[in-house]
Amino acid sequence: MGIPSITAPVGVGGANRLADVKTIQGLLNLMPTVAGGPLVQLVIDGLCGPKTNGAIRGFQQKQLGFADGRIDPGQQTLQKIIALLNAPSANSGIHTFTGFNGEQVDMLRQDLDRAVLLLQETRGLLGVAPFMKADNHVVKMLLFNFSIDVAPTDNPMAAGFNQVMLTQLQGRLAQLQASLLLPLKFEMGTHAGGLEADAYVIYPDETIYVNPQYFDKADGVERSVVLMHERAHITLQSPDHPGMGGGLAVLVVEPQDDKRPYFNPKGDIFSNAIRNPYNYEWLVSSLKKGPQKMGLMRCTRCR
């Protein structure tokens, strides 16, 4: 990747040329929320509206102590973004990479760092989910990915049961997050499978094989959740995807997309989902990217 640049100012009062705005939207999406990046990813449409201006202000406030909402070519705000992109990972030295070039290793390190932060953000959102309205995206995703219903109820038994399930899920997320900070082994894979064959893990050897097409994914969050998925096979001690039986799976975003019919036995979703890496991948990705429709996916990535 070359050094990112823009031709004219972007943001409040800027020229806001389409390509420049797209560049800034993409760069801001790469900034972790703790570093001032947007809580929900910006749509990369090249249009500079309140969300993009707000994201620029949020980043400036966090990193630079001012918030004029505008990024000029080669100036302070853009320099800060580039500096953060090139900052060495806190865990640079601990992992083993075999068969990758330097650029790919850098990408994997950044994707791992992002995966850790994404899990931290997800745990934070789940912690406040019981206080959210029933139609909040977080509440919906919990319900449809894990069958955990945190919406207020008059039934104390149901409330208690759902609280126990949420606590159990939080524990698994914490375990997954911690496991990404351990020394991991990565090797270039040669999987000739379909589009979903981005990475796979040999169980229980724990080496994560990353295929060349992984690096074609432009969206860093999508790459990070792939690594998270593979690592989850180990921490959840699930060599496969419980409940899916190798069939079709659906990323659930709306009630009509309810994927419970795809689980076997039908309706028994929690006991399967809590051990299925896909459910973690979908939950984390959806909470970061907001409601989205990904359609049917064939869950053969790890085979």
Ligand SMILES: [Zn+2]
């Ligand atoms: Zn898998």
